[in-house]
Amino acid sequence: MLRKNQFLVSALQVILSKNVQDHGYLYIGYPVIATPEGAYPIDALWISRTNGVVIFNLVEGRDVAEYGETQDESANKLETKLRSHKSLMRGRDLIATPNVITYAPMLAGSPDVDETYPLCNDNNLKSALDRIVWRDAGAFESAVSVIQSISTIRRGKRNRGVLTETSRGAKLKAIEDSIANLDDMQGRAVIETVEGVQRIRGLAGSGKTIVLALKAAYLHAQFPDWKIAVTFNTRSLKDQFKRLINTFVLEQSGEEPIWENLRVINAWGGPGDSERSGVYYMFCQANGCEYLDLRSAKSYFPTGKEFDNVCERALQQTTNRSPIFDVVLIDEAQDFAPSFLRMCYESLTENKRLVYAYDELQSLNEKSLPSPEEIFGRDNDGTPRVRFVAEQKGQPKQDIILEKCYRNSRPLLATAHALGFGIYRSPDPTTKTGLIQMFDQSQLWMDVGYDVMDGALEDGQRVQLGRSDRTSPKFLENHSDINDLIQFYCFDNKDDQAEWLAQSIKNNLTEDELQHDDIIVINPDPLTTRKEVGKTRRRLWELEINSHLAGVDTSADVFFDASNKSVAFTGVFRAKGNEAGMVYIINADDCAYSFGSLARVRNQLFTCITRSKAWVRVLGVGAGMQTLIEEFSHVQAKSFTLDFTYPTAEQRKYLNIVNRDMTEEEKRSVKSQSKNIRRLNDDVEAGRIRLEDLPEREIERLRAMLLKGPTNGTA
Known part of the structure; x- marks a missing residue:
């Protein structure tokens, strides 16, 4: 786990789930606040319509000395962040003032709940929360948007100047303004990272790209020394990823990303400056195997299979592979062959933090991604190197499905x-x-x-x-x-x-x-x-x-x-x-x-x-x-x-047969025979050939096959 003490986190999640009925969001190690001294992560933060914004300072043992000062520090830092957002201000007053609770489950008995500086364990946490009542619940969505930094990212887009309220431009602005927050599953996908492989699946428009960008930026804000790579199949995504990441990191740490450590890079890449680099090129460089550019690869491998084969070739040429990254995040994984995903996996340090996102229906090569067990292979004893286990309470999800679509009506x-x-x-x-x-x-x-x-x-x-409406919000279609x-x-x-x-x-x-x-x-x-x-x-x-x-x-x-x-x-x-x-x-x-x-x-x-x-x-x-x-x-x-x-x-x-891939030779053969059949039909209809002139045995064979139906379909 990425968190310092998973026991504390699990204990807090369990007690909240038992005692809080209100819908809300619990963030762990988040937000990360920019301060003059550097990034300051909040231990945990709960936000709901009933309680408002509640900071949890987590204490592992029984030493709670000066816990009040720690509460002041975290409250002041978060309040400074919130005050910079007009949507959370009423005049000079902040309408989402953070409250702070120090949660120390190892404390014995029931500590007195000081209304100013509450100190809690499992016995009195509920009563402390019950005392916190938010009287400005109407600002819930705005507060969540600010906490998630979505409002800042959206503000980075150019403003629209619309003159007519019913124009398409005005409608588009209303749509964009309505997508204010991450939903529950998107939020989990950003914040939760497993020690190992994590998969994010979702339809087009479900937010996979923005989730990966925010996840990369969030990890970088917490661990600026980590080597993180974000890669993708469509090169035009590079600018989008960089913009999203840059805006998020600036919001969190007050500084631009350290781009040497947070790399937004191509999948293939080649020699030259950092903009030309790619995962495959870096793998070859780090492990001393031969790098092939596209032109060279075409002389070795079939058209359309070049990248799959160069990755497989590089893996076969190496054994003791050198780690390059601490985290790799892959967008559009459905358009990559398993060999590239394995290469990314082999490029990681021992914790193997790999996150891949995909949508099966956006595959442009008719192939589906295999299971994780098939993609990443097995150890010498036959045990799968990667296996997804059932979700456990208090543990991050390995397999996340984003079912809501925020782009398409x-x-x-x-x-x-x-x-x-x-x-x-x-x-x-x-x-x-x-x-x-x-x-x-x-x-x-x-x-x-x-x-x-x-x-x-x-x-x-x-x-x-x-x-x-649960999975396709009404605002996406009600505008027109x-x-x-x-x-x-x-x-x-x-x-x-x-x-x-x-x-x-x-x-x-x-x-x-x-x-x-x-x-x-x-x-x-x-x-x-x-x-x-x-x-x-x-x-x-x-x-x-x-x-x-x-x-x-x-x-x-x-x-x-x-x-x-x-x-x-x-x-x-x-x-x-x-x-x-x-x-x-x-x-x-x-x-x-x-x-x-x-x-x-x-x-x-x-x-x-x-x-x-x-x-x-x-x-x-x-x-x-x-x-x-x-x-x-x-x-x-x-x-x-x-x-x-x-x-x-x-x-x-x-259906699988109908839609199977045909080799070029098979296609040429079928096209040639189709022309022959068409000519034969034309000649028979025109009287140039009589049916009785054709071999009776072959006609019977053809008739029997047509009555039986195709054994190998074509689409």
Whole structure:
């Protein structure tokens, strides 16, 4: 554990849980307050609507000499912090004045409860708390926001100048202002760190990135000498991580982070300055194994598997590995191969503090992360090196699930899931289901915030799943008409699509009071993005609106270009981890069908939709777009719920086959045979070939296979 005395912490948590009925937050070793002498951590802090802000000074033994002075010191330091926030002041009076209790459970008997300087053990702690009554409970949310430092982080964003109360800009400001605090599970994820591996799972928009940033900053404020690394798959996240961490550390310690110890670094990296460094490069340097850049790796390994293989190669070349970091935090872990997670694990000191966060549905490679036992392997005796145990009271959680979504409204998220899973897709004649993919365990639907509204989550049973206010806050959808939140448009050609998009962006900037970095235009296929966005960007230039292709016209580490007031265009890979009020998805028809990789392109569409904080416009051309519109119409008709028959075990096997990865050779072979079949059909219909001229035995074989159904599906 990171805490000095876990016994004290556990004892305090148990007694509070037994004697306090009010909802509140208990922070351990937090907040960390900036003082002229350096960072000053509070032992424990309880905040609730009944008691207000209560500091606990924890005493391990029976020596309570001068405990009153210690109470004064902690109260004065925290009060100074709170007074700097206007939301907690009424004139010159602080409306969240901290109270202090010294908790010394080893003291015998029942110490007298001094109302000014309460000294408590288990026998009189409840009575001491009962005497503390907060008369300004209306400031609870503001006080929590200040304690968590969320208010400071949000203040770091540029102010909006809105003139019309009903404009999109005004609505977006209201949305941003409503996300004031971390929820219970987010708060636990930030504050609690285990000695070992910790996993954070959650939907897009559940706060994984901000939780990891705050966690890194919180650990750095407590342990400035620790070597901490934050890494990720999408390079444009680097600036976001640095901004969040810098703001938080400044708030806590009064100083900028020691960036030599707190590294926000790429996964691959290369030689050069610290900005170019990466986990893999540092691992090779520390352990004396050969480093391969991307160009070199391409000559050794298959396309798309380069990074997985260079990490595996480096692990195989080393045995007695040198520790590099005290903590590693990984965002977007679903897009990394297990070999990279193992490399991060092997780069750690003996306590192996590794935190990885991911969302299975944002995987852009059709692969799910294995279990921790599989990822990190086994010792020589067969014992798993990492094993998640059941949660124990008073202990930090190893496996945290963030079920609330604070970015996407209920209609957006339900639409993204419906299209991603193929909930309302036309059924396949063989499997009798249109489903493309499905969770391995039905319970995961509940874990990501859905409730069973009707039916049952059982094989072969109809089920209707929906999201409640508990997991999808109402303020995310109440700002606009529900039909304005997400809209689909089908165009006759790409020229019409580009013209409509350019005019819509112009309206956003000139009439809707949106700013340039409130808008993202995403092309789902990263390989065609440069070409596909050209028409719209040229039209915007004619309309005197700046735009940029993220990571091409800007540094790879930059996504939005606020300095030039420029609208961001991007492919789906670089869009990950970023968000905007208005998201335009172009060429969405590419995600309706895909040869051999339907799950992957549907996951791309899911990722695109979930970049939005408010509105989504899904654009496309032709029959594929009409298919998506038809699926969306079913989501609307079902009031943005998921109504389907849960697949049987046999159907789930087929889904896995349908969505398996095909080798390039297999794809070429199937394409070639498909052309042959099409030519044969054309020739028979045209009378150029007669059926009686074909080998009867082969026709019978083909007929038997068609009646039986496919043994290896294609998507």
